[in-house]
Amino acid sequence: MNTKLDTYRFEVVRHLLKYGAVLQRVGDRTLRPIGLTQQEFAVLSAIVRHGAPVPQNNIVADLLVERSNLSKIVKRLQQKRLIAVVSTSDDRRIKLLKPSPAGAAAFKRAETALRKWNKNWLRSLGDADMTRLSTLLWKLNANGDGFD
Numbered sequence: 001m002n003t004k005l006d007t008y009r010f011e012v013v014r015h016l017l018k019y020g021a022v023l024q025r026v027g028d029r030t031l032r033p034i035g036l037t038q039q040e041f042a043v044l045s046a047i048v049r050h051g052a053p054v055p056q057n058n059i060v061a062d063l064l065v066e067r068s069n070l071s072k073i074v075k076r077l078q079q080k081r082l083i084a085v086v087s088t089s090d091d092r093r094i095k096l097l098k099p100s101p102a103g104a105a106a107f108k109r110a111e112t113a114l115r116k117w118n119k120n121w122l123r124s125l126g127d128a129d130m131t132r133l134s135t136l137l138w139k140l141n142a143n144g145d146g147f148d
Contacts, residue, residue: 030117034110035080039065041110043073044099047083048107053096056085082106 027038036044046059056074060067074097077083082103088094099107125133 026117027114030113031110034106034113036082036106036110039069039073040077040080040082041107041114043070044077044082044103044107045111047097048099048104053086053098056095056097059097077103 024038027041031038031041042063043059043065046062047054050058056070059065060070063070065073074083074085078085081100084098084100086096086098088096122130
């Protein structure tokens with residue numbers, strides 16, 4: 001039985017998918033002059049924000065990405081010399097990711113460019129709207145177990 005709530009759920013997901021595609025394109029276009037893709041920025045951002053070398057597995061959980069996709073992105077970031085991958089002394093199988101100085105600088109430039117675009121795109125939303133939207137998105141994120 002289709003209820004009004006089911007219709008709203010469907011519409012919300014449809015809009016999230018649409019905005020996801022738009023944000024991917026805009027992010028890639030904004031980050032291209034810096035030499036990053038949106039996916040590379042997301043991974044680099046997670047590494048930089050961690051503040052210390054971070055196990056690669058933690059990035060999988062943080063970003064809800066497939067392990068194989070993350071491995072490809074990590075290799076590209078290594079080739080661009082934006083991150084370093086090191087093994088732990090305890091367990092050589094655990095790979096720790098850390099930003100290089102060039103990676104930290106690229107992150108800062110990318111973050112500045114994206115913040116400028118975000119501010120312009122979201123300019124019609126006031127403080128209360130942004131707080132509510134942020135709260136709702138965090139709530140959806142906490143329900144990440146539904147992605148399997």
